[in-house]
Amino acid sequence: MPSNKSTKILGILFRIAIPCVILAAGWFGFVKLAEQIKKPPEPQGKKFQLRSRVEPLEVVDYPVVVKTHAVVQPHNLVTLNAQVSGQVAKVSPSFEVGAYFSEGDVLVEIDPRDYETALSIAKSQLVAAESELKLAKVVEDRKLRLVESNAVSQGEVDAASATREQAEANVALAKTQVEQAELALERTKVIAPFDGRVKSNMIGIGQLAGSNSPLGEIFAVDYVEVRLPISGEQREFLNLPEFSDDPPIDVELRDSISQSDVVWRGKIVRTEGVLDEDSRDLFAIARVDDPFGRKSSGPPLRISQPVIASIEGTVLRDVIALPRPAVRQLNNIVLVDQSELTLLPMKIEALWSDAEKVVVPASAIPKGMLLATTPMPFTPKGTKIEVIPPAEEVSAAIADNSAPDTETKTTN
Structure with a gap:
């Protein structure tokens, strides 16, 4: 019996000891983890020194130069049209694409034979009308003399006068027909209206040209125009001409494609009266004389060439x-x-x-x-x-530092 009682007591103590051991182990772990971990000292960062190049600041008077981009345009681009119909008989070598021509040159000639015949007929009709008028005047004069002696009636005199008036009208009509035939014959030759160059040719020898049919496009070469967009900010620094008597402004143009050193000089002669609907830019019109260098032997400034324009503005x-x-x-x-x-x-x-x-x-x-x-x-x-x-200065310092070594080596 005593041994059984001791066993029970030992069992109870064992069951009580297990939780105590677990609690003790937990408390020991908590204490260890709660201790402050000693961190190693942080390494000190390297000191960083800012370095920069500098420039002196100078007070100056700065001339504003406004730059803008544009495209060269002809000031006079014309589509030549045939004013009479007929077969093309001649086309001048000056009417080839890119060719130059002078004012008064015959560029295209339409077969004139039909119009020469029409002119001959009109002249013959004029001769006949003039003969009828001459006869009507003779008859009227005779009637007027006879009416004084009552040899003819007044009615016959009036009829003779009416015949003379009709003959005069026929003469006037015949003269008009002659002038019209002469004009039609003259229009068989398409004349250059100005000194220019051919942009396109739409006709050839043997082709039938109708009245008002296009023959080609030509443009004047005495000067070209460049339509320069000027923004609102840029306009504050420019004195653009507003009226015809305002002085023009100098402008320099450079090719924006090749970026060459070639410069064309022109003048802004006027501005447009309407702002662009999309950008609200104002367009200034620059004029460049002799763009193809025919008189000055300068480099050509071609139509539709994109350019960069430099305009001198006010001085700040x-x-x-x-x-x-x-x-x-x-x-x-x-x-x-x-x-x-x-x-x-x-x-x-x-x-x-x-x-x-x-x-x-x-x-x-x-x-x-x-x-x-x-x-x-x-x-x-x-x-x-x-x-x-x-x-x-860096190069000079390097040269100074290397100079003694060089001298030492040479001496040795």
């Missing part, structure tokens, strides 16, 4: 012209204090900008500043920077 006084690459996000620049070499980022408001420069008032930039031109990832105000010397 007391401004600073900043290089465009130094202007960040359109209106932000970074200045460098010349004495302390610290950064000063600031925003600007441009008076004028183009592909190369951004022009600001000189009063907007503090004195004693340089312009940072090197892109930097961040530019906190007051940060010290190191100025990168110009390439010439």
Whole structure:
């Protein structure tokens, strides 16, 4: 009996001991995990020194040059039409595509034989009408003499007068028919209305041309026009001619395809009275004399050639012209204090900008500043920077450093 009782007591103690051991192990683990983990010391970051190239800021008077793109157009483009019908008998060599011609040249000739015959018939009818008029006048004069002696009646005199008037009308009609036949014969020759060049030819020898049928297109070569779009911002810096007596503005044109150094000089002579419906641009008309260099022996400025126009505008006084690459996000620049070499980022408001420069008032930039031109990832105000010397100075420094070594080697 005693042994059974001891076994029961041991069993009870064992069942109580297991949870206690589990609780003790949990508490021990909690204590260990709750202890603060000692972190290794963080490595100290390397000091980063901002470096930038700088440029001096100069107050200047900046001449605005407005640039715009356009296409050369003929000032007088004409479609030649046949005024009479007939078979084409001759086509002048000057009426080939690209050929030059002078005012008064015969470009196309229609077979004139039918019109020569019509003219001969009209002239014969005129001769007959003049003969009838001569006879009617003789009869009328005789009737007028006889009526005084009562040899004829007044009715016969009136009839003779009416016959004479009818004969006069027939003569006038015959003369008109002769003039019409002469004009039709003259129109068998298509005459050049001005000095020009052929754009297209739509007719050939032997082809039948109808009245008002197109023969080809020609354009004048005394001067060409360039229709230049000018935006609202650009118009503020230009004094464009508005009236016929306003002075013209000089303009330079360059080929926008080949980017060559060839320059054509012209003048803006007028502006259009209506803004473009889509862009609201104003079109200024520039005129270039002798575009094909026939008198000046210059390079040809061809029709439909795309060009870049440069127009001199007003001069901005007391401004600073900043290089465009130094202007960040359109209106932000970074200045460098010349004495302390610290950064000063600031925003600007441009008076004028183009592909190369951004022009600001000189009063907007503090004195004693340089312009940072090197892109930097961040530019906190007051940060010290190191100025990168110009390439010439770096080259000179390298040459100076290498010179002693060279002399030493030579001496040895």
